[in-house]
Amino acid sequence: MTGNWKSPALYAAILAFGVAAPFLFPGYTTQIAILWMMILFALTWDIAGGQMGYNSLGNIFFFGAGMYLSAVIQVGMFTDVGTYTSARGGEQLVLGYGDYFVSVFAGMAVAAVGCVLFAIVIGWVMFGLRGPYFAIGTLGIALSARELASTWEWIGGGSGIAMPVYPGLPDEKSQVSYIILFVLAILTFLSVRWLYTTRFGLAINAIRDDEEKAEAMGVHTTRYKIIAWSVSAFFLGMSGAVFGNMTGFVEPMEVAFPTVTFGIFMVVMSLLGGKGTLWGPVIGATVFHIIKEVTWTYMLGWQWVALGVLIIVNVVFFQQGIMGWAQDKWPEFFGIEVEEASAAGDEEAA
Amino acid sequence: MGAMIEVRNVSKAFGGVQANQDVSMDVTEGGITGLIGPNGSGKTTLFNSIVGYHPIDGGSIRFEGQEISKFRVPQIARLGMLRTFQQTRIYGNMNCVKNMLISVPHRSMGFLEIFGDHSTQELEKAEHLLEFVGLYGKRKLMAGDLSFGQQKLLEFAMALMNDPKVLLLDEPTAGINPTLINGLIDRLKRANEEFGITLFVIEHNMRVIMNLAEHIYCLAHGEMLAEGTPETIRNDQRVIDAYLGAH
Ligand SMILES: Nc1ncnc2c1ncn2[C@@H]1O[C@H](COP(=O)(O)OP(=O)(O)OP(=O)(O)O)[C@@H](O)[C@H]1O
Ligand SMILES: [Mg+2]
Numbered sequence: 001m002t003g004n005w006k007s008p009a010l011y012a013a014i015l016a017f018g019v020a021a022p023f024l025f026p027g028y029t030t031q032i033a034i035l036w037m038m039i040l041f042a043l044t045w046d047i048a049g050g051q052m053g054y055n056s057l058g059n060i061f062f063f064g065a066g067m068y069l070s071a072v073i074q075v076g077m078f079t080d081v082g083t084y085t086s087a088r089g090g091e092q093l094v095l096g097y098g099d100y101f102v103s104v105f106a107g108m109a110v111a112a113v114g115c116v117l118f119a120i121v122i123g124w125v126m127f128g129l130r131g132p133y134f135a136i137g138t139l140g141i142a143l144s145a146r147e148l149a150s151t152w153e154w155i156g157g158g159s160g161i162a163m164p165v166y167p168g169l170p171d172e173k174s175q176v177s178y179i180i181l182f183v184l185a186i187l188t189f190l191s192v193r194w195l196y197t198t199r200f201g202l203a204i205n206a207i208r209d210d211e212e213k214a215e216a217m218g219v220h221t222t223r224y225k226i227i228a229w230s231v232s233a234f235f236l237g238m239s240g241a242v243f244g245n246m247t248g249f250v251e252p253m254e255v256a257f258p259t260v261t262f263g264i265f266m267v268v269m270s271l272l273g274g275k276g277t278l279w280g281p282v283i284g285a286t287v288f289h290i291i292k293e294v295t296w297t298y299m300l301g302w303q304w305v306a307l308g309v310l311i312i313v314n315v316v317f318f319q320q321g322i323m324g325w326a327q328d329k330w331p332e333f334f335g336i337e338v339e340e341a342s343a344a345g346d347e348e349a350a
Numbered sequence: 351m352g353a354m355i356e357v358r359n360v361s362k363a364f365g366g367v368q369a370n371q372d373v374s375m376d377v378t379e380g381g382i383t384g385l386i387g388p389n390g391s392g393k394t395t396l397f398n399s400i401v402g403y404h405p406i407d408g409g410s411i412r413f414e415g416q417e418i419s420k421f422r423v424p425q426i427a428r429l430g431m432l433r434t435f436q437q438t439r440i441y442g443n444m445n446c447v448k449n450m451l452i453s454v455p456h457r458s459m460g461f462l463e464i465f466g467d468h469s470t471q472e473l474e475k476a477e478h479l480l481e482f483v484g485l486y487g488k489r490k491l492m493a494g495d496l497s498f499g500q501q502k503l504l505e506f507a508m509a510l511m512n513d514p515k516v517l518l519l520d521e522p523t524a525g526i527n528p529t530l531i532n533g534l535i536d537r538l539k540r541a542n543e544e545f546g547i548t549l550f551v552i553e554h555n556m557r558v559i560m561n562l563a564e565h566i567y568c569l570a571h572g573e574m575l576a577e578g579t580p581e582t583i584r585n586d587q588r589v590i591d592a593y594l595g596a597h
Contacts, residue, residue, distance in 0.1 A: 198465045202444070202452040209441035216401070216435075217512060218427030218456040227464070276443075337445070337490040 018182050022175055029171075033178040033246070035289045036185035040239050041262065042269035042281030043188050044232035049267065050275030051196065052228050053208030054127070058138030059232060060263030061122075061145050062115045064256035066237030067244035068149060069114045070107025071161050074245075077103050078164075085156040093164035100167050108241040115237030119230040127225040130211075142259050149252035160251030163244055177246040184242065188235045193278055195231065204228050208276070265292075272314050274323030283322050354379040354516055354548050355400060355431070360409030360419075362392075362399055369395035371572045373409070377516065382542050382549040384563030386556070386583075388592055392572040393552045394436055397518050401433045402426045414515075428457045430515035434522065436552075438501050442494025446485055446504055449493050450476035453508040476511060483507045483537065499526045503534075510541060516548040517541070523558050531555070535562055560584060568592065 018036070022029045041059075048054040075081050078093055095103065122141060129137045150158040166173040195201055203224045206214045214221055244250045257263070265288065273284020291310060295303040314321070320328065327334045353376035362370040369392045377383045387393050399406045402423045411419040418426055441449050451468045480486045483503040488496060493504055502525060509517050522538065523531050535558060541547050553559040559566060560580040568576045568583060570592040576583060583589055 195465070198467055199452070199459075200464050202448055202468075203464070205444050205448070206441045206452045209443050210439050213435070213439040213441065214452075215424045216427055216433060216439075217453055217508065218424050218432075219452070220456060220459065221424065224464070336492075338492075338495070 015186075018186075022178055026171075029174045029178050030246075031289075031293055033174065033181045035286065036178075036181040037239050037243065038265065038269060038285040038289045039282050040181070040185045040188045040235055041266040042273065042285040043185075043192055044235050045266040046270045046275055046277075046281045047192060047195075047204070047232050048225070048228045050270055050277070050280070051201070051208060052204040052225065053211075054225065054228075055135045055267070056138040056229075057135045057263065057267065058140070058142035058259075059236060059266055060257055060259055061138070061142040062118065062233040062236035063240040063243070063262065064142070064145060064149070064252070065118055066108075066111030066115050066240030067250050067256045068155055068161075068240075069111045069237070070104075070241030071163060071244055071250045072155060073110045074103040074107045074164055075161065077106065082154050085154065085161050088156075088159055092162050095164050095167060097167050100164060103164060104241070104245055107245075108238045111237040111241040112234050115233035115240075116230045119233035120226055123226040123229045124222075127222060127229075139259070142257055142263060146252045146257035146259065149256060156251070158252065160249055160255070163248050163250060165248070166245075173246075177242060180242050181239070184235065184238055189282065191231065191235075196278060200224065200227065205276075268311050268314065270321075271319070272310075272321055274321030274325070274327075277321075277323040277327070280321055280323035287322070352379055353377060354414060355550070356410075356412040357396070357400065358410045358412075360396070360399055360411060361407045362395055362404070363407055368572050370399065370406075370569075373569070373572075373574050375567050375574060375577070377548060377550045378565060379548055380542075380546065381565065382538070382551065382563045384559040384566035384580075385550065385552045385569065386554070386559055386566060386589075387569035387575070391569040391592075393569055394520055395572075396569070397433055397520055397552065401431060401518065424456075427512075428455075430457070430513075431518070432509050432512055432514040432516070433518040434502075434505050434509055434520055436520040436524070438498065438505055438525075440493040440496075440501050440504050440508070442492065444493060445491060446480060446489045446493055446496075447473070447476055449504060449508055450480060450511050453511040455513050479507045479510050480504075482510070484533075499530070502526060506537070510545065510547070514547055516550060519549065519551045521552050521554055523553065523555055531558060538562060556584075 021032045025032065045056070045059050048056055072081055075084050075093060078095070078099070084091060126134060126137050126141070149155060155161055203214070203219055206219060207221055207224060211221060240256070244255070247255055250256055269284040269288045270281045271284070272288055273282065274280030292307065295306040299306055318325065327336060331338050355377035357373060357375045360370055360373045361368070373396060385393050385396070398404055400411055402418065402421045402425065406419055409419070410417060413426070413429060413431055418429070441452070451472060454468070454472055477486060477489065480489050483506055485500060485503055485507065488500065493501065496504060502522065506522065523534055526534060538549060538551070539562065542549050551559065551562060553562070563580060566578065566580055566583045567574060568589045575592055576586045576589050578586070
């Protein structure tokens with residue numbers, strides 16, 4: 001709450017890094033683009049998970065659903081989807097710049113709106129569940145979506161669906177994906193930062209602290225829960241659309257619904273950075289992504305063990321996460337009052 | 351003055367335990383009604399039935415003439431009937447001011463207001479009410495860091511923030527430092543007189559309820575044992591026996 005974290009200098013530095021990174025580290029454009037997506041993942045997970053106390057294990061569903069929606073729209077704009085997928089990649093869509101970008105943005109728009117609709121419908125059912133039942137229920141949604149996508153021939157089944165080919169060179173494509181993901185991450189951050197200052201922010205925190213109390217006070221809990229998930233779905237859907245185009249090929253297991261990688265990373269990054277805080281997911285995603293990239297490079301074969309150890313240390317010894325720890329250590333810095341500075345005198349200590 | 355809440359022949363059992371049996375009673379509009387009874391006599395159960403916390407087995411509950419026995423908790427709360435909890439419930443990881451700000455009335459909350467910030471009037475009202483219960487100096491503290499008694503006062507202030515028509519208080523003085531109880535009684539009376547809130551109070555402390563309520567009901571073993579003015583209740587042999595027998 002105090003000046004420092006909100007200081008324009010910090011935002012300027014992040015913005016400057018974001019703009020300069022592809023020029024400074026051209027070999028890492030894609031990795032840094034994925035970092036922005038990871039930040040988006042953690043921020044969107046934390047809306048329900050950290051701020052509202054509903055730990056979803058299935059948010060990856062919206063990522064995959066958005067990806068498939070955009071694939072179907074982008075292909076469907078130019079050819080018949082069923083015929084296209086039954087050719088099993090024998091035919092690929094080659095478009096000019098204009099058509100390509102129109103299709104990408106149309107795909108993103110449909111992904112965003114479609115995922116919000118999914119969040120409303122599925123949330124209606126899921127938010128009747130509490131605690132571990134909600135977690136497992138949402139995981140079930142992601143897994144069934146994956147199975148459904150693997151068997152649904154119209155969208156390519158297990159062999160997937162090829163996205164329209166980027167009209168330019170591969171480097172240029174990475175840069176374009178980078179820009180879109182960077183902008184999406186910024187939009188996500190600004191949206192949640194604003195949302196947390198509104199009544200919505202208060203309401204989801206109240207639901208986290210004591211949902212039954214919130215109901216007894218007349219709070220429209222169901223409405224808030226569904227809005228919270230819809231916001232996550234909106235941004236995750238678009239990120240899925242972009243990622244599908246970036247990869248160039250959409251298939252259910254590894255790309256669209258990677259439940260045990262991206263799906264779990266979302267949770268881990270929020271926990272690592274400090275759930276229920278604005279900056280925690282950003283910090284957590286950054287630290288996690290760097291550790292992950294480093295272990296993938298230098299500890300090949302052991303990378304999953306290293307990540308597993310990180311997760312265990314996090315949840316066993318460091319539950320409050322980086323931001324939670326920092327807030328405990330320097331509360332004044334974050335504008336949190338822990339005890340009376342001076343005896344106010346008019347108090348009745350009961 | 352008519353009845354704001356009319357309870358008729360309400361029964362509620364938990365498995366084999368008949369927590370409420372054929373209970374009938376009225377809460378007078380604008381007044382302070384008391385509910386007493388030994389431990390386990392079904393007082394909290396009756397509150398829970400009235401506010402829609404659980405379905406009742408039989409009977410009827412009306413609020414301002416409207417049948418509410420099928421309504422759910424948030425719906426009833428938005429009609430203007432609020433309850434506080436015997437075990438005191440506040441939002442522990444939010445500071446006191448935020449606890450107050452989210453407690454504004456939700457009856458007419460439009461979709462767009464969800465994304466608005468609180469108004470200056472709301473903040474002023476929140477601070478004024480925190481002052482009213484003596485928590486102004488603690489307003490920036492996390493509610494979970496307050497003492498039990500302070501949390502009770504905060505919960506009361508939150509209820510007032512909601513502008514209820516009627517407030518059901520489950521043992522408001524339990525756990526409060528005895529030296530502060532008189533102050534609390536005074537505030538309850540002021541909430542009733544100045545803010546015009548009808549009160550329905552469960553209370554264990556006889557001295558408190560005799561002081562506070564105009565009309566008192568006494569439950570024993572889930573059944574309505576007696577009702578009347580504090581004077582009648584105090585001298586009712588069945589009430590005396592129920593209390594003596596229970597201890
Ligand atoms: N959810 C429940 N499940 C099972 N039994 C319950 C439940 N709630 C209450 N009871 C039982 O119903 C009876 C009445 O309980 P209730 O809490 O209404 O009493 P009370 O008058 O509020 O008591 P106290 O003065 O101790 O608060 C008790 O025997 C209690 O054990
Ligand atoms: Mg009770």
